[in-house]
Amino acid sequence: MGIKLIKIAAVYFVIGVLLGMYMSISHSYTYSSIHAHINLLGWASLALAGIVYYLFPAAGESAAGKVHFWLHNIGLPIMMIGLFLLMSGTESVEPVVAVGGVLVTLGILAFLYNVLANVREGARR
Template identity: 25%
Template sequence: MNMKYSNLLLRLSAVFGLIGALMGGHMAGSYDYAFRPVHAHVLVVGWLSIFSWAVYYRVFQPSAKVLSALHVYSAVVGVVGLTAGMALNIFNFLPRTVNLIVYIGGGATLLLSFGLFCLLTFTQKSEGR
């Protein structure tokens, strides 16, 4: 199961890394930095955090299976929700209420994911493979 989680998170981080790089390239080429906060969050939580969690699941064998599942799926929903909600909020594609629900919901879900990961590391019994 851990390899499944690792592969899912690794692929998601690769997608977010590509999106972040494309956003950075667009900003540099157009001299329009309106995407800057979204770009930063895409790279920090979408690429870096998700990648580090992929490595965690590749190296460690968490014994708390339900906690691991909650962590991984809340991470996926949270990072997509936060970054999409932030972009929606900045560019006002939808009504403001919808933008804020996606933005705050994604951020709260991602915060939950960070808390679950912290709990997961403190319940870790093995030192790795």
């Protein structure tokens, strides 16, 4: 799971940077909240989780690690696409943002459980 998370984090990093470049070039910062969420919840959080899972293989190989991976990576695109549409004026998609946010939150709670259950001194590679 660690390597998968690091690789998908790199994809989110590129998306976040490209969105930042677009906003800078166009001088339109309407999507800055999306840019921030992609960089924090996509790039930074997933890269750090990937490093944790790599350093502590029991956490990376656990069911909680897989649940975290899937909930986070299903929820984040749903939330970001919904937020993009919401910021573009489609107010009816607000529940979509909420669903994506709940999925990401549940994934992060699975990460917390996983760290508490499987990350121990002496368990590193």
